[in-house]
Amino acid sequence: MDNMTARTPNTQKRPFAPIIDRLREAGLRPTRQRLALARLLLEHGQRHITAESLHEEALREGIKVSLATVYNSLHQFTEAGLLHEVVVDPGKSYFDTNTSEHHHFYCPETGEISDIPGNAITLPELPEPPDGYRVGHVDVIIRLQKQGPN
Amino acid sequence: MDNMTARTPNTQKRPFAPIIDRLREAGLRPTRQRLALARLLLEHGQRHITAESLHEEALREGIKVSLATVYNSLHQFTEAGLLHEVVVDPGKSYFDTNTSEHHHFYCPETGEISDIPGNAITLPELPEPPDGYRVGHVDVIIRLQKQGPN
DNA sequence: GTGATTGCAAATCTTTTGCACTAAA
DNA sequence: TTTAGTGCAAAAGATTTGCAATCAC
Numbered sequence: 325m326d327n328m329t330a331r332t333p334n335t336q337k338r339p340f341a342p343i344i345d346r347l348r349e350a351g352l353r354p355t356r357q358r359l360a361l362a363r364l365l366l367e368h369g370q371r372h373i374t375a376e377s378l379h380e381e382a383l384r385e386g387i388k389v390s391l392a393t394v395y396n397s398l399h400q401f402t403e404a405g406l407l408h409e410v411v412v413d414p415g416k417s418y419f420d421t422n423t424s425e426h427h428h429f430y431c432p433e434t435g436e437i438s439d440i441p442g443n444a445i446t447l448p449e450l451p452e453p454p455d456g457y458r459v460g461h462v463d464v465i466i467r468l469q470k471q472g473p474n
Numbered sequence: 475m476d477n478m479t480a481r482t483p484n485t486q487k488r489p490f491a492p493i494i495d496r497l498r499e500a501g502l503r504p505t506r507q508r509l510a511l512a513r514l515l516l517e518h519g520q521r522h523i524t525a526e527s528l529h530e531e532a533l534r535e536g537i538k539v540s541l542a543t544v545y546n547s548l549h550q551f552t553e554a555g556l557l558h559e560v561v562v563d564p565g566k567s568y569f570d571t572n573t574s575e576h577h578h579f580y581c582p583e584t585g586e587i588s589d590i591p592g593n594a595i596t597l598p599e600l601p602e603p604p605d606g607y608r609v610g611h612v613d614v615i616i617r618l619q620k621q622g623p624n
Numbered sequence: 625g626t627g628a629t630t631g632c633a634a635a636t637c638t639t640t641t642g643c644a645c646t647a648a649a
Numbered sequence: 650t651t652t653a654g655t656g657c658a659a660a661a662g663a664t665t666t667g668c669a670a671t672c673a674c
Contacts, residue, residue: 353628353629353673353674354673355673356630356673357629357630358629374663389631390630390631391631391664392665393629393630393631395663395664396630409564411561411563411564412561413561413564414559414561414564414566414567415567415662415663416564416662416663417565417663417664429603429604438604440601441601444601445597445600445601447597447614448597448598450595451590451594451595453579453616453618454579454588456620456621457581457621458621459616459619460616460618460619462616462617463613464612464615465561465613465615466601466612467609467612467613468603468604468609468610469608469609471606471607471608502654503649503653503654505647505653505655506647507654507655524638525638525639538656539655540655540656540657541656542639542640542641542655542656543656545638546655565637565638566637566638567639
């Protein structure tokens with residue numbers, strides 16, 4: 325039977341099915357806002373965002389969503405493993421759509437974050453964690469300074 | 475001549491001379507508050523503090539100082555190289571009295587920070603920083619999770 | 625329908641700032 | 650004196666929360 329082209333009601337009506345499914349798998353109802361934010365994050369190719377920047381981007385694209393909902397969604401996505409939080413600046417949270425193992429360059433002067441490919445840093449044997457704890461996640465942050473001219 | 479005991483006016487009157495000198499060298503007037511905070515930080519053996527915790531500690535010891543001054547002092551000390559800021563939690567600044575090269579364990583659940591001795595992690599060749607930047611400081615944070623019983 | 629989700633505004637928390645007052649040199 | 654430093658309270662961000670309205674199922 326002919327079920328592979330755009331004529332199929334299913335594809336017509338659910339153009340974002342993969343994202344909807346990812347939300348569902350994460351236990352999150354695919355609401356209008358969550359779906360729109362997830363699309364911005366996961367399809368739009370953007371990498372390092374703040375709640376503020378994602379909110380602005382959403383509004384620019386005509387998505388009606390409140391800043392509070394952006395915060396909630398970012399945390400829900402992070403908990404679901406769709407995002408990773410990058411802590412480089414006290415007083416501002418960055419989120420990374422790249423959840424694979426990798427580390428970051430960060431320039432405090434400009435606020436820019438960029439990825440260091442996972443294989444560009446190989447951590448040697450880690451020290452033993454203190455008793456009663458286990459290692460969760462290892463972050464390496466290389467802080468950069470703008471090079472003066474000359 | 476006899477200048478090695480407590481009789482010397484100099485030692486009598488300037489029991490905190492080393493700290494005063496460190497402040498002076500940093501271009502900071504050794505005011506009552508700064509001196510008291512510097513003593514708490516540098517002599518008291520404490521390692522990882524927040525503005526809030528240092529303020530409480532100061533008040534407990536009977537040092538009259540405002541929270542704003544604690545913030546100011548912490549940043550001045552950091553700029554002067556007497557402290558190092560540790561960024562592990564968005565929305566809270568930690569300061570470390572250990573300014574030698576080392577990294578940190580951090581438990582988000584409890585907020586505890588502890589040092590990893592500098593030589594327990596050897597970073598291999600770092601990747602080249604992007605054009606126009608140079609490497610400032612490298613932070614390695616090992617995030618811990620409390621181990622469930624059993 | 626019913627329970628989860630949202631929006632808004634208010635609340636919270638950490639940190640910074642403005643300015644009159646105080647203290648170091 | 651004179652200038653830097655301090656305290657207070659207010660301001661400024663960033664993030665969170667409470668609750669009525671709204672939406673997904």
